[in-house]
Amino acid sequence: MSSSPDYPEKDRPIEAWCDLHDLHVKLKDGRQVSTPLWWYPRLLSATPAQRNNVELMLDGIHWPDVDEDLSVDGMLQGRRAPGAVPPSVAAE
Template identity: 70%
Template sequence: MTSSVPYPENEKPVQAWCDPSHLHVTLTDGREVVTPLWWYPRLASATHAERNTVELMLDGVHWPIVDEDLSVRGMLRGWKYPNAVEPTVAAE
């Protein structure tokens, strides 16, 4: 017999949106998780409308147009796409 541990209630997303450079996810306990979009190449290359068409799941966020799923737990642990490359900023 296997036992399943319920997903922590305080880590459930209640809102998610993207600005031009970051993903923002608000959790039930009021925390806001903010991660850079470059961590997720599919989201980074999506349009504003595609990035902001989201579905909240029990344990994360789903982007149906982009076909991307991210877990809150992964965001909290700093997991990014394995081949994600931070963009370089040109020196002025």
């Protein structure tokens, strides 16, 4: 696979997984990015099996079971899904 001229090869995801609270992505250059699951309501409401069925793309991650796509760039810039609410606010 060749790298896109618009996307740095160092930012390519090589592994992705979720625990109960966070999404973790390991990048080709060794960095690991973690973001809270509540940033992505589709992933938050998915089952653990659905969350762990991931497809790595050149510039992001795809979850076919929940039709969710996230870019590494979005994670690095701290972008969350529109309407995502912190659990403490959602409980009010």
